[in-house]
Amino acid sequence: MKANEMTSMQRVLTTLSHKEPDRVPLFLLPTMHGAKELGLSIKDYFSKAENVVEGQLRLRKKYRNDCIYTFFYAPLEIEAFGGEVIYSDDGPPNSGIPFINAIEDIKNLQPPKIKETKALYKVLQATQKLKEAVGDEAPIIGVVMSPFSLPVMQLGFDKYLELMHFHSDLFNHLMQINEEFCVDWANAQLQAGATAICYFDPVSSTTIIPRNKYLETGFQIAKRTISRIAGPTATHFASGKCLSIVDDVSQTGTAVVGTSSLEDIGAMKQACRGKLTILGNLNGIEMRRWSSADVNLIVKETIQKAAPGGGFILSDNHGEIPFQVPDEALMAISEAVHTFGKYPISDF
Amino acid sequence: MDKQTIHSKGFEMALLALDQSKAESIIRKAVGEGSPMDVASKLVSDTLHRIGEAWEDGKLALSQVYMSGVICEAIIDKLLPPASPLRMDQPKMAIGVFEDYHLLGKRIIYSTLRASGFELMDLGGGLKTDHLVRIVQDEKIKILLLSVLMLPSALRVKEVKEKLADAQVKIVVGGAPFRLDNQLWLEVGADACGKDSADALEIVTKLMGEKV
Numbered sequence: 422m423k424a425n426e427m428t429s430m431q432r433v434l435t436t437l438s439h440k441e442p443d444r445v446p447l448f449l450l451p452t453m454h455g456a457k458e459l460g461l462s463i464k465d466y467f468s469k470a471e472n473v474v475e476g477q478l479r480l481r482k483k484y485r486n487d488c489i490y491t492f493f494y495a496p497l498e499i500e501a502f503g504g505e506v507i508y509s510d511d512g513p514p515n516s517g518i519p520f521i522n523a524i525e526d527i528k529n530l531q532p533p534k535i536k537e538t539k540a541l542y543k544v545l546q547a548t549q550k551l552k553e554a555v556g557d558e559a560p561i562i563g564v565v566m567s568p569f570s571l572p573v574m575q576l577g578f579d580k581y582l583e584l585m586h587f588h589s590d591l592f593n594h595l596m597q598i599n600e601e602f603c604v605d606w607a608n609a610q611l612q613a614g615a616t617a618i619c620y621f622d623p624v625s626s627t628t629i630i631p632r633n634k635y636l637e638t639g640f641q642i643a644k645r646t647i648s649r650i651a652g653p654t655a656t657h658f659a660s661g662k663c664l665s666i667v668d669d670v671s672q673t674g675t676a677v678v679g680t681s682s683l684e685d686i687g688a689m690k691q692a693c694r695g696k697l698t699i700l701g702n703l704n705g706i707e708m709r710r711w712s713s714a715d716v717n718l719i720v721k722e723t724i725q726k727a728a729p730g731g732g733f734i735l736s737d738n739h740g741e742i743p744f745q746v747p748d749e750a751l752m753a754i755s756e757a758v759h760t761f762g763k764y765p766i767s768d769f
Numbered sequence: 770m771d772k773q774t775i776h777s778k779g780f781e782m783a784l785l786a787l788d789q790s791k792a793e794s795i796i797r798k799a800v801g802e803g804s805p806m807d808v809a810s811k812l813v814s815d816t817l818h819r820i821g822e823a824w825e826d827g828k829l830a831l832s833q834v835y836m837s838g839v840i841c842e843a844i845i846d847k848l849l850p851p852a853s854p855l856r857m858d859q860p861k862m863a864i865g866v867f868e869d870y871h872l873l874g875k876r877i878i879y880s881t882l883r884a885s886g887f888e889l890m891d892l893g894g895g896l897k898t899d900h901l902v903r904i905v906q907d908e909k910i911k912i913l914l915l916s917v918l919m920l921p922s923a924l925r926v927k928e929v930k931e932k933l934a935d936a937q938v939k940i941v942v943g944g945a946p947f948r949l950d951n952q953l954w955l956e957v958g959a960d961a962c963g964k965d966s967a968d969a970l971e972i973v974t975k976l977m978g979e980k981v
Contacts, residue, residue, distance in 0.1 A: 507869075509919075509921060512919050512921035515869050515918075515919065516870065518894075519870070573871075577870070577872060578871060578873035579839075579876045585832075586832075586836060627827065628827075628830065628831060629830055629831045629832060630830045630832045631829065631830040660945065662827060665827075682949065683949070704949055706949040706950040
């Protein structure tokens, strides 16, 4: 490390305080790529905490990443509730048929007990071991699915929208259960060593519900939930748009906003300046076929628009890099941020 | 402003307010002035098309598109039951979710097309390549609408297309990976790609016009 070079933690904390660090922090978020590193199938890789620990450490070193990411897969909480997880050889584990068959079943739903649930315990073990390995040198980002977005996998999206619009008592009951679980799950990860929690809330994005519905529902739930999480949070809309609700999102107590590649990053910067740090917004789907020249062009443009003044972390737009994105593209992104992301940002 | 436009504006407002009875009364009034099929294929279809476009432009949210489609489908099903001879004569069409169980996108397109007077089979979710290919061949489907959520599933549409090379079926794809990558549908050999319900209506109407 050079004399004036910051640690990843210093770099991230500086940008979060809306000041310019030594360079733009990079949160490359490959999850399944750890399986490639270890020569394991995706299913085997996620079967043991030790694999994910080794995978994350190798990936961080390889890509000179500024965080450790303890996200296993999206349906982890569904697995904890007793739902089905479907593994694939070349993609993220996915949720199966929703486990709540009839909305009346919500009345009998019980939240999982965290330490007695194998899938969750595995994540806590991985978090603890990763904390032992990196200490305070780099932030460890834990993940929760928001109480408001989890029902997409609990019930199915269509049934959930009908629940939200027409069955307010059952909707509120489900939110109570999910909120208690989400707070406990987030705090357990923080106790295990996570530095911050990424609060995935795609249903709150304006792609999915209009702002007035968000203010009645997802916004209130986020405010209540985030206020009880005993550490910093980042809200991620997983490719959903959020520009028109940035002011509202900033009032939920979150520090960071995960930004879609469908959003104008310059307009996002204007809206977030001084209020929220932007995390984003490289297109993970297109990234699969980016050449080095494409990477340089896109990374430079993103940095020029969003990095001045701090409050910016370069990342993908979804919170999970597709398995099909080749190493070359990820290495090129890392190289580009190390080359063009040094502060003060120049015009190139 | 002509009658159709007045009905359409009022109908759109009723749908976005989730006021099913108001929406139904507008449709019943319109049916008194034309045939049920005309109302479905013009008034309902135009309104849903506008709502779909407004989502694409970021003016409406997906929940509003979905709820509008469901309300329209329920109203039109009363006027034009699935087996009604008044429904249009069309090539066989089906819709399904390829390789997973996230059904919302499929449900929106299904409701939008049925409410616009089209008939289509719902193949459900979790469809795997060989099973899907067999259904298309057995049922002699001519237009296959496939919704996907994950990138690997989107890439495997190519296999479906290759295995159906002799079946004279047009494959129309949609879903998150195709919305985020404009070139992906061409890469997997799909015949068309719809980003929203408005696109789906346009594509299906065009294919129907060509009688596939």
